[in-house]
Amino acid sequence: MEKFDVIVVGGGPAGLSAAISAAKAGVRTCVIERGDYPGTKNVMGGVLYTRSTEAVVPEFWKEAPLERPIIEQRYGLISGDEILSMSYRDPAWDQPPYNAHTVLRVKFDRWLAQQAEKAGALIITETVVQDLLYEGDDVVGVRTGRAEGDLGAKVVILAEGVNNFIAQKAGLARPLKSENVAVAVKEVISLPTEKIEDRFCLEPGQGATIELFGESTQGMLGTAFIYTNKDSLSIGVGALIEPLIRAKWTPNDLLDALKAKPYVKRLLQGGEMKEYLAHMIPEGGYNAMPKLYRQGVMVVGDTAMFVNGLHREGSNLAMASGKIAGEVAAQAIKVGDVSEQTLNHYDDRVRDSFIIKDLHKYRKTGDFFEKNPHLFKIYPEIASKAMKMFFTADETPKKEMQKQILKMAMKKRTKRGLLSDMFGAWRAFK
């Protein structure tokens, strides 16, 4: 049986970051990926954050296949055919040190895999890891689905994504609960570069993102997004599985309804669908995190529930956690001790970083939104109506209009309800 120091299960951003940092630290590293090549089975909205990526591959923007640097982030509330939006734009974000880029994962992950290979890691594709190998209680490698498929390792890093089969078998994670999982669908729609830049008011090469709430998810907890790629748009919508089932919506129908909204329709006009992707997103947050380590094993990325849904962050948490795990693994191997006590260091470092601090901060939000499903339905309506009244010039005195707006809002939600929502929100987000 061939032996490695570190085996990484899964070739996504978390796994590849782990492999790069482990290999750079000089330990023999192997990544096992089930897809044809890293990236084929990987899906995300498409925003890659600069800081966490830079930490793994310095100055990655010089050669990585990126789509566009994001200079504008827009947020919109959709209600019927109406939209209320706000945006922030900083043209300087199209220069180093950038903030974020849009990427297409098929290309980006493949490139990241090449960086792992350059760092010295071996990448084995089209191979499924079925279980860990044990000697007594100690993890000593993995078993794959191929003939003569056992592979030895001192440390196994689980970066298997949202489907945490191996983490479950290792007794670290529990089966996913449907309330902790969102399902997202996405289409990549091709559109000429010039049209994209015109429609989003961008200089050549610049990119923008739009996040849509409210009726974009039919009032369910979730978001929709539109991201600009080089010559395509990524449009998607994600919602928690439970409400979807209750409301008898399929994610695909949600996407179709979104595409039919006048605002969205105009942005996509003339485009042709190139790709359709669907994916599950672990939204359990802090409260649903698995145990992150044991002797010889660490858990990173989506498998560890490292997703910050509210800020649509995930790839950065994945890469940062992967990097830390890779470094901890290399250190442990160098000192010849991969016991649970040593790998505890991974847990410490992750808790000390933005990853768990952010998840901790928002630990109550999921619960809050779940208990108050009206929030995503009523407030967009109120906001939209209020703005409409505010902007409509119908010779109503402004003071009178403010009163009317307030009255309208009260009709939709009582004063008591408003106050309780605000208090609830304050407690959830503080």
Add this chain to the structure above:
Amino acid sequence: MHYLICLKQVPDTSEVRIDPETNTLMREGVPSIINPYDAHALEEAIRLKESFGGKVTIICMGPPQAKEALKKAMSFGADRAILLSDRSFAGSDSLATAYILTVAIQKISETDPVDIVLCGKEAIDGDTAQTGPGIAQRLGFPQLTYVIKIREIDQGWITVERKTEGGREVAKAKLPVLLTAEKELNDLSYASLPNMMKASAYDPEVWDIKALPCDPSQMGLKGSPTSVSRIFAPSAKTGGEILDGTKDPTIVAGNVVEKMFQQNMIMVDPLAKGGK
């Protein structure tokens, strides 16, 4: 026995389309794969090696990225893979491609004579099926194309079954020989983990024009007699006529049969029907 596979990296053609508006080829994001027929040729060579011993060498002409296809091909259990890659090879049509591959095979044969050359029956991006026979001709090997089964190799002769329009032909040829493979030749097997690892770590040799003394007048664009003068989108197939057969199925069925005759969808052999 020395088995040599000619392999091509091709775009997954099911995803290549032409933009009807601008008449351009839409290649963005189209994944590259090993030409499926070549994979069957390679699989067969590995099986022959397992039965008769010997070694398997793969050659591939293409851009540097085609190394990926060769690495993957190594996981079948091949022994050596060589990429023929040089800017001056680019733009070769099937005549010129066969020439370059032949020069490579001859060079390999200097130290390690090749007994069986296996090619896929055609590449799915070009569908020409000309390179294999072209190589056989240049090497002076007998060719057996469209092979669906290798029956035996005995006393320097190989017996195969070939797929033709009229049926199955059993033919034999004297080694050294060139075969082209159909998909029916075998089912691809699942590589073992050690082979996957060997392949993943393998770095194919790259032969450029210095390593491969080709005559410039016979390769690349200048050595290619054929050239593309125009590309365009095929006429889109539009939905045809929809008939309601719920009310009177017999009449509708009769009408459709009538159309089948009118539009010669059914071939009625003129000789069989008396020739008229």
Add this chain to the structure above:
Amino acid sequence: MTVIVDNGKCIGCGACIVECPLEALDLIDGIAVVNPEKCKDNGSCVEVCPTNALALDKPAPSVTEKEQVPVEAGSKKEFNKDEPLPESVQDYAQDNPRKIVKPKEAKPKDPNGWSGVWVVVEYNHGEIAPVSWELMGEGRKLADDLGCELASVVCGNQVDHVITEALAYGAEKVYVIDDPVLEYYRSEPYAEGITKLVQKYKPEIMLMGATAMGRDVFPAVATKMQTGLTADCTVLGIDPDTNLLLQTRPAFGGNIMATILCKKHRPQMATVRPRVMKMPERIEGREGQVIREELGIKEEDVFTKVVEFIKADAKSVFLDKAEIIVAVGLGIGSKKNMSIAEELAEVLGATMAGTRGAVEAGWLSHDYQVGQTGTTVRPKLYISIGISGAIQHLVGMERSDYIIAINNDCDASIFRVANYGIVGDLNEVVPAMTAEMKKRLQFGVAN
């Protein structure tokens, strides 16, 4: 000032590289790249580019005069849908009936003596492939356009009756090699024999069916002659300006069409897809010149032997070679109902096939599965029964010449590709079709 390349449009065909007199273009990673130091903006590359991927930095007089379209800086010369396609492909692209009206004056002859259109007749195991005669019809048109003669090539053992047929289908000359070594088709002696005829009689154009045989022997002949060969053409024509053979064929799995030229080498060789060209009229008793040559090869010098030929009927033919297919999907309900489809297949002399669902249900073996994970078929007629038309199935059959679909769901995707769709109960429609077909065949109204 240099020529601008639109990377998105360049297909790396290299036409510009050959064309440029200054060798200012190069192919790098499959894309044309201009060397600004050598480029003199003469625009010849812009004209030959099949995809309009090249543009001059500023209007060049030679181009604008000719086309009356100013090519502006940086703006790509977009493909203009209104621009007429070359005549030869026009009919194909628009599915119009062919109407070439051209004066039939004699064109200047090839200076090196290459003249005549040859059709190589496919004769093996006692049968003549019909595509040979289809090509006689097409060859006639090409020969008329060029003002040259049309000839057949017949190779085999005891082929006198084939010669008679070739004359009946319009050959002015028949070149014959009649030799026992040619009893069965084998690449080496056939290629050798045909090449011998080519070298001696110098045809300008050579055609053969794109069958297992045509696609086996023509590459060998083209290699011996060091000339160009275009496989599997679906449209042929003569360029009126250059007299070159325009060879149009599908590429990239049929997703695009490409017109290929063989400018400087002779003969211009093409294999042509069966059943695309129209069968010409057969006129009994036509006469022509028969020219016989010796093969000059001894059996012991041929290193390929045919051991056996297992002739296929409709039931055992390879699915991708079948001419009529009756295919079933899960919509037929049960294995019992297979008989309804089988009866229709029986009358039509069709081969049975099925969807993945039908195969997995155990109604047919995998050899008869059509679609992405099965076989891609292109029969003359595809009758689909109880198939909804998943995309994985459609990609395997949508290029059939004719598709007739029977399904009870009027929204089934199969109707999008069908020439005739019947919405109805297959238990009623299919037996009715079988009965009607029987009736017609019985009364001999088939022709």
